[in-house]
Amino acid sequence: MKFFTALFALASATSVMAAAAPTIDQSLVQLVSRDEIEALEARQIQCFGCQNDLEAESVDAHCSTPWTNRTVIESPTSTIKQPTASHFKQAWWKEASVYQIYPSSFKDSNGDGIGDIPGVIEKLDYFKQLGVDIVWLCPIYRWPQIDMGYDVADYCDIDPQYGTMADVEKIIDGLHARGLKFLMDLVVNHTSDQHEWFQQSRSSRDNPYRDWYIWRKPRYDENGERQPPNNWGSYFRGSAWEYDSDTDEYYLHIFAKEQPDLNWEHPPVRDAVHKIIRFWLDKGVDGFRMDVINFISKANGLPDAQVTIPSAQYQYGHEHYACGPRLHEYLGDIGKILREYNAFSVGEMPAVEDPKEVIKSVGESRGEVNMMFHFEIVDMDHGDEGKFSPREWAMKDLKSIVNKWQTFMYQNQGWNALYLENHDQARTISRYTSNRPGHRVVAAKMFSTFLCFQSGTVFVYQGQELGMANMPNDWEMAEYRDLETLNHWEELKRLAGSDEALLEIARREYRLKSRDHARTPVQWDSTPNAGFTTGTPWIRVNDDYQTWNAAAQMTTPGSVFNYWQSALALRKELKDVVVYGDFQLLDAENEDIFAYIRSNGKQQVFIVCNFRDRQITWEIPTTVDLGSVKVLLKNYPVLDLTQGMLDLRPFESFVCLL
Template sequence: MSSASSKAWWKEAVVYQIYPASFKDSNGDGLGDIPGIISKVPYIKSLGVDTIWLSPIFASPQNDMGYDISDYRAIHAPYGTVEDVQTLIDQLHNNNMRLLMDLVVNHTSDEHAWFKESRSSRDDPKRDWYFWRDPKFDANGNRKEPNNWKSIFGGSAWHFDEQTGQYYLALFLPSQPDLNWENEDMRQASYDDMRFWLDRGVDGFRIDSMNLMSKHPDLPDGKIVDDEPYQSGAEFFASGPRMHDYIREMRAVFDEYDTMTVGELGFTNDEESVGAYVGKDRHELNMVFTGDIVDMDFGSDSNHSKYGRGAFHPRKIRQITDMWQRVMPKVNGWNSVYLDNHDSGRSLSRYASDAPEHRSAAAKMLATYLLTLSGTPFMLAGQEVGMANLGKDYGVEAYIDVEGRNYYEAVLKTRGGDHSKMGDVMRELQLKARDHGRLPMQWDDSANAGFSAEGTKPWMTINRDYVDWNVASQVDEPDSVLAYWRKMLALRKEHSDLLTYGSYTPLSEGDTGEKVLGYERQCHETGKTALVLLNFSDREQKVQVKSFAQREFEVLVSNQDTNIKAHNVTLMPHGAVIKASYVTLMPFGAVVLVDGC
C-alpha cells in the first residue's frame, strides 16, 4: 500500500537530534549551549536534514540532564535565554528548517513552583496536581510505601514527605515527582506552557514518557516476580485508562498550529496498542518511538532488563523492521525510523562494528538502513561521522549518567564493594549506557574535539577517538561517512515517492540468509522499484534473490565497490546495496538497486 495520497511535511522531514550540553560550547564553560547550536546551523543544513530536535533546554536543576524541569517558560541559564531560542527558531525558519522541542510533562522537578505549592500543605489547591498518598503500616507498625512500585532508576517510586506525612510518586528520580493528569487545572496549565513555545514558532514536540501520564486510578501493587522489595508497576502506570483522552485533548492544542508530534511510548510495543496512538482516524499523534529498536541487545532474562546480559542478532532487526513497516499502512499510521538517541549506546558499536577495519562501512550501512525505510528518519548528532561508544579501556569513572551509575553502585553493593567483580556490569555499560549517546560532538582534532575551547573542562568524557573521527577530517573527503550520509539524504529527497512513500515488501531469511536484511520498496504510481540489501556481519555474504533474476536493476547507491555481472553482487562486511538478483555482500556491505527510473 502506498501512502502517497496523504503527504505531509513531517513525513518527508529528516530529524537531527541535538543533545544541547554536548553539541557546541560557545563560551568556554565546558557545556554546550544555544549560541553554539546557532553557529552550526549552516553545517546542519549542509547535511540535507531539515528539522532539529533539541533535548530539554528548559530551566532545571539538572538532576536528570534537563528532564527535571523547574520552569517550562525559562531556559537553563548555561544554555542561554528565551531570546537565544527565538534567534535559533528564526534562523532555522529562514533556512526552510524547523525546530522540535522536548516536552516533558509526565513529571516536573521538585523545584518547580507547582510542586513547591503542592508540597506546602495537604490543603493547598495544587495538592492534587501530583500523586500524594498516605503510608501503609506492616504488622509491626513500620511505615511502608503506598504500593510496591519500583522506580525506573531503581529503589522505591514513593518518597516520604516529613512535613505533610504523606508519600509522593516519582517514577524516575526522587526529585522528579509525577504530575497527576486527572487534574484538569494542571492539564490546562500544561497546555498554556505548550502554547508559550508554539506562539514563538516551535514546530512540534517530542513528548517524553508520553504514555505514563495516565495511571490506574487505584495504583495497585505490581506483580511480584522476584524477591526484591520493589516490583515493576508498568502494567498499572503505562498506557492507563485515560491515556487516549489526554492525547486527544492535547492534540486540540496542537491543531491550533501546524505541528509535528512524536510520543515516547515506553513499555508498549504491540501492534494494536501502537496503532491506537497513530492511526490517522484516531487524531492523536503523528508517530511514536516504541523503543524496541534500541533494546535489541537487552537481557534475555524474564525482565528483559537493559543491563542484563544480552546479544544482538540481525534476526531481531529483521523482525522489528518487518513488523512496523507492515503495520503502519494497515492502521493508516506513520513510522519513526531511528537507531540512536540520547538514552542509548551508539548503534554502530552495538549492532554493527566500530572496529577500525569495519567502522566506515558499518556506519554507511546503518545510514542506508535509516534512509531507505518508510517513515520519518531520526538521526543523532555524530552519526553522520561514525561516532562510536567509549572503548573498553574506559573505567567506570568515565560514566556519569545517573541511570548507569545507579545500576553499577547497586550491583557493587551486593558484591561487597569489590570492583574487580564488576566485569560483567562494565561490559553492559560499555554497550548500553546513556553516556554514549551524550558524548560531546567531535568537530575536529584540536583540544576537546573542537567542542569546547582548549583549557576548559568539558562536562563529560570526550571519546579519545575524536582525533581520527571528526567532522573536519571528513567534510571534504568524498569517501567519508559524512559524504555518504549527504549522498543518502539527497537520494531520499530525490526519490521521495519511492523511499519515503513507497510500499515495503520484506525478503525472507530464506532469501537472504540470517545475517543479511533485505527488502523491496516500490512506488505503485510509477512502477519504480528499489531492492535494499544490508550485511549485518563482518563476513562476506552471498545472496541470490531468484525473484529478481529477470529484472534489470541499476545500482542506486552502495557503500562498497560493487561487482555486479549478470545480476551477481558481492557484499563486503557491513555492506549495503540497492539492486541485483545474485549479490555477494562484503563485511557490512550495503547496496540499493533500482529499476523503472
C-alpha cells in the same frame, strides 16, 4: 548462576527502561483498519493459537494461547480493501528527516565546558549542508541538574547554562530562514521537585497545588512499619514513592525522587500544560517530542504491580501507567492544539504491548500523536534481567521487529519514527557491529542504508552522521556521568561485594549500552577537545577525535558524513516510493543479510545490507528482477550485480532501482 540472576534482578530493577513490558507478537502485522479500530469484534479473524476461525470477541474465551503469542490476521472472507501507496495522506513531517541535539554535548560557545544554544546557532548551516529538515533540541528549560534537563523547574524559562530566551528565538528564526523546522522536547509526565508547582504542593495538604501531583497516605505492615502506598519501583532505584515527613504522605515519582509525577486527572494540570504548548507554538516552534507521554494516565486506585521479579522488593508497574485509561483523551486534547498550528508530535512510548493501543495513538484518523518511538530494536540486546544483563542481539529478532512495524503501520495508516541512536542509546557501530578501523566506515554507512529507506520519519542523532563510536573500553568507571549507569554500578557493588567476575560482566555491559556513549561531545575538528570547548568538557571527549571529526569528513568524498548526505537526498528524490510505498522483507530466514524492497506500483527500490564483519555469499531471491537495475547508492567503490549470487563484503550495503 542463580546468584548472578538474582543479583542482576535486583540491580536491574533500577535501570531506566530496563525490563520493558512484553511486546506485541512479532509476527503480528495487521490487526485493524483505520476506520474499524473500535469495531474489531464485528469481523471474522483467525486465531493462530489454535488455527480456527471465530468471532473476535470470543478469542480470549476460545483459545488458551497467551494474547501476545498469537497472530491475528484478516479472514480470507474480509471485505477490507488492501491499502495502496496512495492511501497515505501526504504531510511535511512524513517526508522530513530530523537531527537530534543533546545540547550539553553539542557545541560550547563560552568555554565553560557545557554545550549551549549559541553553540547550536554557530552550526545552523551544518544542518542545512547535511540535508536534514528538522532540528530537535533536547530540554533547555531551567532545571536543577539531576537528569540532564528532564527535570524541569520552569517550562517557560531557559536554563542560564544554555543561554537565554533571545537565543532560542534566534535559533527558531535562523532555522526558518534556512527552510528548516524546530522541534522541542516536552517533558510533562513529571516536573522537577524544584518547580514552583511542587514547592507549593508539598507545603501543606490544603494548598491549592496539592492535587497537581499524586499524593497518597502510607500503608503499614503487620509490624506497624510505614510502607509506600504500593509496590511500584522507580526506574532510577528503589520505590517509586518518596515520603514527605512534613505532610505525612508519599508522592509518586516513576523516575528519580526529584522528578514527581504530575496528576493529569486534575483539570488545572492539563490546562497549564496546554498553555505551555501554546506558549512555545506562538514563538514559532514546529512540534514536540513528548517524553514518556504514555505514562501520563495512571490506573484508578494505583493498584500493586504484578510481581515479575520475585527477588526484588519493588516491581515495574507498567500495566498500571503505560497507556492508562484516559491517555487517548489527553493526547487528543494536545493533538487539537497542534493541528491549529500545523505542528507535529512524536511520542516516546515505552512499555506498549497492545497493537490496538499503538494505532489508537498514531492512527491517522485518531488525531493524537503523529508518530511514536518504540523500544523493540534498542532493547534487542537487553537480557532477561534488564538492560545491563547480557544478551546477544539476533538477526531474526531485528527482521521480525522491522517487518512488523513497517507492515503494521502501512496497513493501518499509522506512522513510524525511525531511529537507532539517541541520547539514551549507545553508538550503533560499537553496540551492534564493529568499530575496528577496517570496518568502521563501511559499518556506519551500512546503518545509514538500513535506516534511511524504510517507511517513516528518519531521526539522526548528533555524531551518528560522523560514525562516532562508544567510549574506549579502557576508560575507567570514573569517566561515567550517567545517573542510570552509576546507580546500577553502586547497587551492584553493594550486592556483589568482591566478586570481580560479576563486576566485570557489568562493566562489559556498560561499555556496550551506557547512555554516556551518546553523550560524549560532538567531534568537530582535530583541535584540543575536538573543537567542542576551549575549557574543560563536562564529560571526556572520545580519544579518536583527531581522526574522526566533522571538519575532516565534510571535505572528504566518500566519508560517512558524505554518505549520509547522499542517503537523505536520495530519500527525498524517491519520496513517492521510499516514504509512501509499501515494504517487503526478503529472505526472512537469512541470519546475515537484511534485504527489503520498497514499491509503489510504479517504482521498486531494492536495499541490501550485510550485517556481518566477514564476506557472505548470498543468493538474490528469484522474485527480484535485475534486468534493468540501476545502482543508486553503495558503500564500496565497485558493485557487480550481473550474477544471481553475490559475495557481499563485510558490512556491504547498496540501494538499487529495479
